[in-house]
Amino acid sequence: MSVAVRNAQRAVPLRRAPLRRAVCALRAALGASRFDVGLVCAGNGLMRRLNGEYRQRPEPTDVLSFPFHRVAPGELPRPRCREEYNLGDIFLGVEYIHQQCRAAGEDFDSALAVTAAHGLCHLLGYQHNTKSEWQQMYQKEVEILEELNRLTGASLRPLTAGLF
Numbered sequence: 001m002s003v004a005v006r007n008a009q010r011a012v013p014l015r016r017a018p019l020r021r022a023v024c025a026l027r028a029a030l031g032a033s034r035f036d037v038g039l040v041c042a043g044n045g046l047m048r049r050l051n052g053e054y055r056q057r058p059e060p061t062d063v064l065s066f067p068f069h070r071v072a073p074g075e076l077p078r079p080r081c082r083e084e085y086n087l088g089d090i091f092l093g094v095e096y097i098h099q100q101c102r103a104a105g106e107d108f109d110s111a112l113a114v115t116a117a118h119g120l121c122h123l124l125g126y127q128h129n130t131k132s133e134w135q136q137m138y139q140k141e142v143e144i145l146e147e148l149n150r151l152t153g154a155s156l157r158p159l160t161a162g163l164f
Helices: 016-029 044-055 092-105 108-123 129-152
Strands: 003-007 038-043 063-068 086-095
Touching: 003 016, 016 038, 016 108, 016 129, 038 044, 038 092, 038 108, 044 063, 044 086, 044 092, 063 108, 086 092, 086 108, 092 108, 108 129
Parallel strands: 003 038, 038 086
Antiparallel strands: 063 086
16 A cells, blocks of 8 residues: 655655655554555644644644554554555654754654654554553564664664653
């Protein structure tokens, strides 16, 4: 199935092909290759609006996930028809991520892949509101990023390292 990448911002130059390849590999590592995923690369303005509307935090952020299905962590959706083979949409705050990378001296493309992994985990029911939820999500992020690292030779680590 497909990974649709839409660049809805102009603040940061973006290479969509490597991001799409990373998301396809991460989706496969989650066992969800047959599901569609929408990926919207957004600027600070859109992320601020969405974060304010859906999380009551009117500030830019790195990632927001909007799952198509409600599933328990570690479960895949059980679609009943073709239109339900959809994990949902991930909004990557690329302008925010780029600003964070510049400040920390980190690689932007790597940060996008790690943030997308985090968003994919949210689409599949993983959360990090409690320590036990975070541990479960962190372990899944480690697992899928290790697979991406194996395929690409990178050494990516989860977004939520040291959250608790």
